[in-house]
Structures are given as C-alpha cells and as structure tokens.
Amino acid sequence: GAGVSQTPSNKVTEKGKYVELRCDPISGHTALYWYRQSLGQGPEFLIYFQGTGAADDSGLPNDRFFAVRPEGSVSTLKIQRTERGDSAVYLCASRHRDGNTGELFFGEGSRLTVL
Amino acid sequence: KQEVTQIPAALSVPEGENLVLNCSFTDSAIYNLQWFRQDPGKGLTSLLLIQSSQREQTSGRLNASLDKSSGRSTLYIAASQPGDSATYLCAGYQGAQKLVFGQGTRLTINP
Numbered sequence: 001g002a003g004v005s006q007t008p009s010n011k012v013t014e015k016g017k018y019v020e021l022r023c024d025p026i027s028g029h030t031a032l033y034w035y036r037q038s039l040g041q042g043p044e045f046l047i048y049f050q051g052t053g054a055a056d057d058s059g060l061p062n063d064r065f066f067a068v069r070p071e072g073s074v075s076t077l078k079i080q081r082t083e084r085g086d087s088a089v090y091l092c093a094s095r096h097r098d099g100n101t102g103e104l105f106f107g108e109g110s111r112l113t114v115l
Numbered sequence: 116k117q118e119v120t121q122i123p124a125a126l127s128v129p130e131g132e133n134l135v136l137n138c139s140f141t142d143s144a145i146y147n148l149q150w151f152r153q154d155p156g157k158g159l160t161s162l163l164l165i166q167s168s169q170r171e172q173t174s175g176r177l178n179a180s181l182d183k184s185s186g187r188s189t190l191y192i193a194a195s196q197p198g199d200s201a202t203y204l205c206a207g208y209q210g211a212q213k214l215v216f217g218q219g220t221r222l223t224i225n226p
Contacts, residue, residue, distance in 0.1 A: 004158075033214070042119075042204055042216030043159070056213060091158060093214075104149060104206075104214055106159040 002026075004107035006092050012113045013082055021077040021110045025094030032075050033093040033104065034067055043091055049075060082114045117142045117209035121217035129225050130197060136190040136220045138205035146208040148181050148188050153202045153219070162203075163190070195224045 005024040013019055025032050031050055035043035045059040049069045057067070064082075069075040079086055089109040095102040118141045128134055140148070146167045151159040163172045163179040165188070171180040178191040188205055202219040209215045 031212070035216075040218075042121075042206075042218045045213050045215065048212055050212075059213075093159075103161055103164045105161060106151070108158040 004092055004094050004105055006090075006107040006110050008110055009108060010111045010113075012115065014115050015082060015084060017082050017114075019079045019082055019112060021079075021090050021112070023075045023077070023092030023107060025073065025075070025092070026096075026105055029094035029096050029105075030072070031095040031102070032069060033095075034075070034077050035091040035093065037089045037091055037109070039088075046077070046090075079112075082112075084114050087112055087114045117145070117207055117213075117215045119205060119207050119215050119217040121203075121205060121220050123220060124218065125221040125223075127223040127225060128195060130195060132195050133191070133193050134195055134222075136192070136203050136205075136222070138188040138190070138207075138217055140186050140188070140207045140215075142207075142209065143183050143186050145181075145183055146210075148179075148205060148207045149214065150177075150179050150188075150190050151204045151206065153204060155202075159204065192222075197224045197226050200224045 007022045033048050034046040037043040047057045047067050052072045064080045066078045089111045091109045093104045093106045095104050120139045149164045150162045165172050165181040176193040181188045202221045204219045206214045206216045
C-alpha cells in the first residue's frame with residue numbers, strides 16, 4: 001500500500017477484555033515496529049520485527065502483551081486482560097531494509113481506551 | 116541506554132520568525148537521527164533523516180543538523196507559518212534498530 005495502515009483507528013473496550021490491533025506495513029518493508037504513545041509523551045518502543053521474527057521485544061511491558069507477524073507482512077498486537085493503564089495510542093512503523101540507513105514511516109495509530 | 120531530551124516543551128512565536136528546536140541525546144554513538152512532525156490526533160510524519168555520516172539535511176524551509184560529539188541536534192524552521200503549528204519530535208537510534216524518542220516540542224505559530 002501507499003502508507004502504513006492501522007486498524008482499528010479507535011477501540012473502546014472494558015477492563016479485562018482482549019484486544020487485537022492490526023498493522024499493514026508499506027509493501028516491501030521488512031522491518032516493522034510497534035510503539036505506544038501516552039498523552040503528551042513521545043512514543044515508547046514496544047517491539048521490532050525483522051521479517052517474521054521478533055528481533056527485539058524488550059519494550060513489551062508485561063506478558064499480557066504479545067505481537068505476531070506470521071508471514072512477514074501484516075502484524076497484530078495482542079493485549080490480554082486489558083487494564084485502564086493500557087489506554088494509549090498504539091503506533092506502527094515500517095522501514096525498507098535492515099540496518100541503520102532506512103527512514104522509518106509511521107501509521108496514523110490505533111487509539112485504545114480501556115474503561 | 117540512549118535518552119533523548121527536547122527543550123523547550125512548548126514554544127509560541129509570531130508568524131514569519133525563524134526558529135530553532137533543540138534535541139539532545141546521551142549516547143554519542145548514535146546511528147541516525149530523525150525529526151518528525153505530529154498533528155493533534157494524528158500519526159507521525161517524517162521530516163528529515165540525518166544519517167550517521169552526515170551533519171545536516173535540508174528540506175524546503177527546514178534544516179536539521181547533527182553534532183554527535185556534543186550530543187545535539189537542531190531543527191531550524193525558516194519564515195514560520197501558522198501551518199507549521201504541531202508537535203515536533205526528534206528520535207535517535209539506540210543501537211542499530213531501536214528508535215528512541217524525545218518528549219516533543221509543541222510549536223504554535225501565531226498569525
């Protein structure tokens with residue numbers, strides 16, 4: 001696609017529920033990132049994929065958070081037993097190639113509200 | 116561990132002024148540094164990417180510089196316009212892959 005696409009754009013759920021957020025990266029981009037942004041803050045790193053594998057998941061806050069990218073393209077961020085503190089905008093980004101020379105492109109984000 | 120700081124947190128200037136946004140980082144072994152713009156309720160738009168071997172990049176009225184030895188980057192905006200109002204974020208790489216963001220500077224250009 002032309003840009004990084006994220007769905008849903010908004011998700012309201014109740015505490016304790018399960019949530020999935022989807023990211024469709026720019027076609028051909030092998031690297032995919034998930035970030036979380038709280039109000040008034042900069043984005044915080046969650047996880048990075050190179051192809052199908054999670055190369056760095058050190059930013060996932062706890063084991064309620066999990067992400068997959070089974071075919072090396074679309075990725076899903078999964079949050080179990082949601083808590084009010086999970087409310088934030090979840091941003092996905094992709095980059096053309098591995099290494100440190102590629103520009104990172106972000107989607108519009110999925111705004112999660114946990115009531 | 117890479118830490119990125121942006122000062123000031125907010126800035127308000129009259130239209131037409133030239134201005135500078137500041138970004139500092141703790142790890143001088145930075146690979147790339149990228150500046151983004153974020154409009155309210157929107158995602159991040161990439162403005163400029165300065166690769167590790169470069170000292171500056173320019174795009175239109177924007178110029179970004181990188182001084183690895185002092186751990187600083189600046190974003191210069193010439194002839195500011197109300198449409199430039201947004202939050203500006205700088206981000207540096209921790210290692211080769213992980214982008215670490217500052218808190219952002221919220222810029223308001225007054226007509």
